[in-house]
Amino acid sequence: MTTRPSGGTAPSLGDGxxxxxxxxxxxxxxxxKAALVEISSAREPVLRHVAHRxxxxxxxxxLAGATEVTRACAEHADGPIAAVGIAAMAESGAAIDHAGLxxxxxxxxxxxxxxxxxxALLSSFPDLATDTGVPATTKPxxxxxxxLRSEQPQAFARMRHWAGAADLLTHALTGVRTTxxxxxxxxxxxxxxxxxxxxxxLAFLGIHPSVLPELxxxxxxxxxxxxxxxxxxxxxxxxxxxxxxxxxxxAWAAGVRAPGEAADSLGTAEAVVRVTDxxxxxxxxxxxxxxxxxxxxxxxxxxxxxxxxxxxxxxxxQQHPDDRVHARLAxxxxxxxxxxxxxxxxxxxxxxxxxxxxxxxxxxxxxxTDTTDDRVRSLLQSxxxxxxxxRETTDALAxxxxxxxTLLGSLAQRIxxxxxxxxxxxxxxxxxxxxxxxxVAAGAALIAGVRAGVLADxxxxxxxxxxxxxRAHLDRIFRRFVATALADRAAxxxxxxxxxx
Numbered sequence: 001m002t003t004r005p006s007g008g009t010a011p012s013l014g015d016g017x018x019x020x021x022x023x024x025x026x027x028x029x030x031x032x033k034a035a036l037v038e039i040s041s042a043r044e045p046v047l048r049h050v051a052h053r054x055x056x057x058x059x060x061x062x063l064a065g066a067t068e069v070t071r072a073c074a075e076h077a078d079g080p081i082a083a084v085g086i087a088a089m090a091e092s093g094a095a096i097d098h099a100g101l102x103x104x105x106x107x108x109x110x111x112x113x114x115x116x117x118x119x120a121l122l123s124s125f126p127d128l129a130t131d132t133g134v135p136a137t138t139k140p141x142x143x144x145x146x147x148l149r150s151e152q153p154q155a156f157a158r159m160r161h162w163a164g165a166a167d168l169l170t171h172a173l174t175g176v177r178t179t180x181x182x183x184x185x186x187x188x189x190x191x192x193x194x195x196x197x198x199x200x201x202l203a204f205l206g207i208h209p210s211v212l213p214e215l216x217x218x219x220x221x222x223x224x225x226x227x228x229x230x231x232x233x234x235x236x237x238x239x240x241x242x243x244x245x246x247x248x249x250x251a252w253a254a255g256v257r258a259p260g261e262a263a264d265s266l267g268t269a270e271a272v273v274r275v276t277d278x279x280x281x282x283x284x285x286x287x288x289x290x291x292x293x294x295x296x297x298x299x300x301x302x303x304x305x306x307x308x309x310x311x312x313x314x315x316x317x318q319q320h321p322d323d324r325v326h327a328r329l330a331x332x333x334x335x336x337x338x339x340x341x342x343x344x345x346x347x348x349x350x351x352x353x354x355x356x357x358x359x360x361x362x363x364x365x366x367x368x369t370d371t372t373d374d375r376v377r378s379l380l381q382s383x384x385x386x387x388x389x390x391r392e393t394t395d396a397l398a399x400x401x402x403x404x405x406t407l408l409g410s411l412a413q414r415i416x417x418x419x420x421x422x423x424x425x426x427x428x429x430x431x432x433x434x435x436x437x438x439x440v441a442a443g444a445a446l447i448a449g450v451r452a453g454v455l456a457d458x459x460x461x462x463x464x465x466x467x468x469x470x471r472a473h474l475d476r477i478f479r480r481f482v483a484t485a486l487a488d489r490a491a492x493x494x495x496x497x498x499x500x501x
Contacts, residue, residue, distance in 0.1 A: 033441045036445075059094050082239075083448035092109050095162055096160060107144045113144060134188050134290055135352075162211055173232065174226055186292070259275050271303060274395070276397075295447060304352070334417045341378070380418065384474070391405065404430045404431070423467060434463050439461055
């Protein structure tokens with residue numbers, strides 16, 4: 001099935017004379033990326049250009065970075081841009097005044113917010129986490145706004161808009177303030193489906209619905225670039241869509257869309273996305289997982305995250321530079337992999353899920369042969385075990401085992417053995433790997449093309465099968481890892497040399 005064109009002069013899929021050119025933007029935690037994606041009559045998405053910039057923590061910096069990377073991609077396009085899509089980190093926004101100027105920096109998901117503000121919100125809405133499918137943490141916008149009202153009352157009084165990262169960029173391109181259900185659903189202000197702002201929660205916060213962006217469902221009319229988009233290298237009149245929450249966009253882009261399918265995204269953080277038609281919402285939020293909806297809204301998603309992925313490797317590089325962790329891991333061969341003797345509890349900033357524990361910490365249990373090689377392999381082996389724990393928990397919450405798991409993200413390509421170990425940990429579940437280096441930005445471009453009516457809705461990024469590491473023997477190691485993680489209470493930064501779990 002294909003979607004109907006929404007108008008305009010964008011080339012259509014199947015026009016053999018030229019490719020359809022699309023731009024996707026990913027406003028991520030570590031970097032802002034834009035991808036120029038072209039699709040010809042062969043229907044195979046091709047990543048023509050990618051531009052990166054380090055992410056900013058203020059609104060002008062966010063928009064400046066997006067301007068730079070979007071212009072870079074536009075300059076590499078051979079023809080007109082058919083549509084623009086924007087994906088973004090969730091639970092990150094800013095207060096804007098009547099003149100359109102920021103009253104705050106970008107209040108990101110990783111900002112420190114006093115838990116007293118969450119407690120104040122939950123005292124009035126004790127079932128809010130279950131009702132919205134969002135775990136009770138200090139990340140959601142509803143908590144950030146509670147904190148703003150309490151700690152910066154003057155700024156709160158002057159606030160005319162609260163806008164998420166994707167909403168800010170959409171407004172800069174089009175002059176329209178809008179968002180989608182996958183991002184709205186993470187605010188604790190839009191119920192369990194992300195389709196309408198919750199009047200009772202807004203009344204508690206003391207804000208009018210007009211303060212928040214318009215919620216547009218999949219298939220709704222798209223705003224178009226205004227003359228302000230010229231600064232981004234784009235002409236007026238191009239359809240723009242908020243593609244959605246970065247992890248959900250990446251999963252959709254890699255073809256993970258039907259109940260029973262799962263995605264495992266390896267980036268600065270790790271995210272597991274399980275698609276289902278029967279999510280246990282109460283059990284999910286209690287276990288630290290979020291329940292939302294797929295990009296098209298047709299099914300539910302169970303999302304679990306861990307900040308200890310690429311970020312932990314970067315931290316390890318700083319603390320153990322002689323380990324050359326990235327280089328050593330990239331050199332490892334799945335065919336010759338043997339189990340590491342040591343173990344690492346990979347929680348430098350707590351454990352979000354499963355069994356949430358904010359005070360969990362990084363622990364290193366050296367093996368009997370405490371060599372650099374074993375230490376580095378123990379780190380990767382433990383990250384793979386934690387990911388399996390997340391995936392198996394989503395299976396339990398969905399009521400059945402996943403049929404496929406698709407790995408995506410730069411680490412899945414830069415460290416090939418990671419995918420092979422994941423396949424070994426997945427057992428009989430088919431393991432695939434997305435072969436595109438920037439699946440979220442590329443996915444935002446594809447979603448834009450679908451919603452603008454220039455691409456068929458079955459378009460997806462290419463994937464390839466992954467063979468398991470033949471001698472990983474992860475079942476016993478996995479059981480020992482989970483038992484150690486659940487039993488650990490002391491949580492020092494590192495265990496004494498020679499400790500065993």
